[in-house]
Amino acid sequence: MAPSSPRPALPALLVLLGALFPVLEAQVHLALGDQRLNPTVTYGNDSFSAKASVSVTAEDEGTQRLTCAVILGNQSRETLQTVTIYSFPAPNVILTKPEVSEGTEVTVKCEAHPRAKVTLNGVPAQPVGPRVQLLLKATPEDNGRSFSCSATLEVAGQLIHKNQTRELRVLYGPRLDERDCPGNWTWPENSQQTPMCQASGNPLPELKCLKDGTFPLPVGESVTVTRDLEGTYLCRARSTQGEVTRKVTVNVLSPRYEIVIITVVAAAVIMGTAGLSTYLYNRQRKIRKYRLQQAQKGTPMKPNTQATPP
Incomplete structure (x- = not known):
């Protein structure tokens, strides 16, 4: 039970007693320390419950004695309990x-x-x-x-x-980094792409990406890549905390350019194969010429196998 300013505390004291007859003639007295309480009594067939609200202040903090006395005819009973009153507001x-x-x-x-x-x-x-x-x-x-x-x-x-x-x-202030706003995109012409560039900051900044100051980059929208999309865009993120800019470059690969790349790669492969074949042919020719010269001089050729010891 928590003390407060002089107003009724929300917790209430509740006393239950049973096996009384005639229960309606029972008199109930409740007291908290020296304070006499005015209980509300609810009767059953042979029992009753008494409940009373208590007004406490900071001065009442600590352990108090609760007394419940019941008088029926010429009989009386009394029970005692202790009640701890404390004050503990939230931190x-x-x-x-x-x-x-x-x-x-x-x-x-x-x-x-x-x-x-x-x-x-x-x-x-x-x-x-x-x-x-x-x-x-x-x-x-x-x-x-x-x-x-x-x-x-x-x-x-x-x-x-x-x-x-x-x-x-x-x-x-606003932030634009490589992770959230890549600085370079290379897309095939006529493909479907979605440019992604996102600025962070608090408050969330306003973002615009423009080419030549007028042509907007459709950030976050699915678009068909055309030659008009190619170029360098200046992305500007702005808020009340400042602004930051970042350049973004879009490269568009045309089908003809892809054919040129494939042709160059194929030519490089053919030239590499031809060069290797020429190298192997010349090496074999030099080996045969060397052996012929050694045979004409009468110089014995070194055997390829090791001699067997006697």
Whole structure:
């Protein structure tokens, strides 16, 4: 049960008793410490339940005695229980600013109940206590990063956990790199292609790719490649955080150009084969000439096999 300003606490005290007759004549008295309560009683055949809401403040925090007394005829019964009243609001995550520009120093604080143990994104307070903070320099990778503060309080031997999370938004300028916007495309004429160029940034930048300042590249659209598509385009990504440009070149291969490439490759293969054949022929001719000269001089030829020892 949590104390608060002087207003009824939402939790209520509930007492159940059975095997009473005549149950309607039973008188019920409830008290929390020295505070007399006004219960609402619900009767059954031989039992009843009594429920009462309690108004508590921070001064009532701690262990209180709950007394339930029942009087029926000349008989009375009384039972005692203990109730622990505590205050444990959720921890508070504080950002220097929830939205900052890239490169800004950001302080993230986590504050909780004075007796609670807190951690911020898994980092405990040093020394263990109700407050911890992180310092960082905002980068684009921190955009959308969540900071979670967890607080743990021990109440009457039980651990109670509460959490709060806040998100950081980082504003950064446009980016155009090779991965998201290739700088060179080579496509066959009359083929179906989709030019892809995407800029990143926060806020998301506006992207335009133009050739000669007027002819647009149909980014993200499926198009039939024509000679008109060939050329160098200037892609410009712009946002409130700045702008960046990148050149993109489109090369179009005509069918005639492909035939020329095939012809050149075939000629190279034929010439290579002819050259190899000529080399082998000349080598064999030189070997035969050498052997003939050695035979005319009477110089014995060296045997190819090793002599057998006596």
